[in-house]
Amino acid sequence: MSRSRSLLIATILALGLAACGSGEDGGGAEAGPPVTDRSFETFDGEQTSLRAFEGEPLVVNFWASWCPPCIAEMPEFEQVHLDRRDEVRFIGLNTQDDLAQAERLVEQTGVTYDLGLDPDGELFRDFEVIAMPSTYFVNAAGAVVHRHAGILSEERLQELIDEHLGADSGGS
DSSP states (O other): OOOOHHHHHHHHHHHHHHHHHHOEHHHHHHHSEEEEEEEEEESSSEEEEEEGGGGSSSEEEOOOOHHHHHHHHHHHHHHHHHHTTTOOOOEEESSSHHHHHHHHHHHHHHHOOOOEEEEEEEEHHHHTSSSSSEEEOTTTTSSSEEEEOOOOOOOHHHHHHHHHHHHEEEEE
């Protein structure tokens, strides 16, 4: 690995860990901008976009195999996905990563929710991600209603879904 890539990864991890420590949330319950209509390839080789899921509330999580906090939260996301799959759809967007490493990590963690590829970071930039991992809550109308920078526990993820995507919130 080159020195510049190592430095870049270390910087991104430091930012991610700083955000993890703060548990910083961004955005409120009011609907924000619509999700990007940029298409991406799924791990199954299909082309789709987040707008293709309009009508379903989404939890969109940016992750990478080189991001320890991302790896740490994947089993928690899988458990919430299994608990809530009839209410909300989970989409993990693997960004700026080596596909073989990402696939190995998915196999190791047993993640079964939808996974997409963002090899050049285009979706990452569209969402203006500032820390890894980052999770976005998208209502059924396709608007970002909340974002969370940093790692999420199973309990906190459940709370954020209830707060921002639950029936009582009106999906906004």
